[in-house]
Amino acid sequence: MLRLISLLLPALIPSWRFFKTVAPSPRVEYRVYCSGQAGDWQEVDPRPMRVTIAQGLQRLVWNPHWNEQLFMVSCSERLIEVPTPHSFEMIARRVAAQLPDHVCELQFRLVFVSRVQEQIVKSVEYESAWVSLREWRA
Amino acid sequence: MTVMEVVRLTEVLLAAAVAQQSLEHLFAGHGRGLFGLRLVLCGCLAFGVGGAFAVWGLWGASLVMLWRFQGPYNGGSDKMTVLILSCLSLAHLAPSPYWAEMAVSYLAVQLVLSYFVSGWIKIINPEWQSGRALCDVFRFSAYPVSEGLRAWADQRAVLFAMSWAVMLLEVLFPLALLHPDALKLALVCTAAFHLSNAVCFGLNRFFWIWLCAYPSLIWFQDRIFGGPT
Numbered sequence: 001m002l003r004l005i006s007l008l009l010p011a012l013i014p015s016w017r018f019f020k021t022v023a024p025s026p027r028v029e030y031r032v033y034c035s036g037q038a039g040d041w042q043e044v045d046p047r048p049m050r051v052t053i054a055q056g057l058q059r060l061v062w063n064p065h066w067n068e069q070l071f072m073v074s075c076s077e078r079l080i081e082v083p084t085p086h087s088f089e090m091i092a093r094r095v096a097a098q099l100p101d102h103v104c105e106l107q108f109r110l111v112f113v114s115r116v117q118e119q120i121v122k123s124v125e126y127e128s129a130w131v132s133l134r135e136w137r138a
Numbered sequence: 139m140t141v142m143e144v145v146r147l148t149e150v151l152l153a154a155a156v157a158q159q160s161l162e163h164l165f166a167g168h169g170r171g172l173f174g175l176r177l178v179l180c181g182c183l184a185f186g187v188g189g190a191f192a193v194w195g196l197w198g199a200s201l202v203m204l205w206r207f208q209g210p211y212n213g214g215s216d217k218m219t220v221l222i223l224s225c226l227s228l229a230h231l232a233p234s235p236y237w238a239e240m241a242v243s244y245l246a247v248q249l250v251l252s253y254f255v256s257g258w259i260k261i262i263n264p265e266w267q268s269g270r271a272l273c274d275v276f277r278f279s280a281y282p283v284s285e286g287l288r289a290w291a292d293q294r295a296v297l298f299a300m301s302w303a304v305m306l307l308e309v310l311f312p313l314a315l316l317h318p319d320a321l322k323l324a325l326v327c328t329a330a331f332h333l334s335n336a337v338c339f340g341l342n343r344f345f346w347i348w349l350c351a352y353p354s355l356i357w358f359q360d361r362i363f364g365g366p367t
Binding site for chain 1: 158161162163165166201204205207208209210211212213214216217218220221224248251252253255256259260263265271274275277278279280282283284285286287333336337338340342343345
């Protein structure tokens with residue numbers, strides 16, 4: 001009950017501090033284990049090079065994929081700030097859902113992008129253990 | 139407008155916004171039961187079926203969502219959804235029109251704060267004052283919807299001007315309460331701001347849900363600053 005109240009209160013008395021600072025920004029990367037070896041790290045949901053104005057307006061009414069990506073950003077930040085099985089599971093399930101059925105194991109990591117003076121730097125802040133996909137798909 | 143007319147108008151707008159959210163959740167496979175129910179409740183709310191029970195049902199569904207996602211799924215837009223539903227729920231529970239007015243007034247005040255606080259914390263930040271923060275938003279944050287859009291980070295003068303336009307709009311927003319025409323103009327500007335955020339950063343749910351709160355503020359301005367009726 002206390003947990004539910006703690007989740008509800010920020011909505012009833014919001015802080016409204018949007019973009020107070022531009023914090024390091026997480027990217028989720030994953031790799032799979034196939035044929036006895038680990039594959040290369042790949043970014044989950046890389047952005048397209050271009051989105052037209054028409055596509056942007058269409059996404060005003062229908063944007064489930066992007067909103068799912070934003071939720072992954074929230075889960076990534078939560079996994080660093082207050083690690084919980086929930087955040088881990090949300091990310092792992094999201095990555096697993098994009099993989100073909102023959103993939104048996106995956107690993108993901110969180111790469112945070114930030115600016116240090118004039119340089120854009122990336123640092124790996126979290127790396128999961130290998131996750132067996134059999135139990136996730138059961 | 140009477141307070142209950144504002145409540146009704148807000149309910150109709152909210153029904154559309156929450157239905158849009160629910161359809162996206164259903165598409166993403168987040169649970170047919172919860173989001174199917176939410177969709178049915180939106181239909182009831184839009185057509186006035188079930189009265190206050192539709193509002194209370196949607197409020198209960200929001201609690202289940204908060205639990206399911208262990209917080210807001212879509213950040214501020216989910217918080218605003220819960221806030222509006224809470225105020226509407228309280229307006230229906232109110233023992234007298236006075237307390238219904240209090241509930242709607244709270245929503246209106248929070249809407250003003252959503253702009254003012256957001257503008258204030260930016261305007262006191264040197265990174266926002268220099269335009270650097272908005273450059274960073276484009277350069278490396280998770281929000282730009284395409285890699286091409288990141289090139290805007292190099293348009294320092296444009297982003298400097300945009301930063302100040304946004305900060306001044308947000309910080310000066312409360313002054314619009316002084317005149318109904320100023321308020322309407324300010325709401326058009328803030329709606330355009332949300333629209334640009336939706337197109338550039340994919341924040342579509344913010345656009346729709348913030349619009350839902352606008353009738354409460356128009357009513358509030360008239361109630362507090364309007365002449366005698």
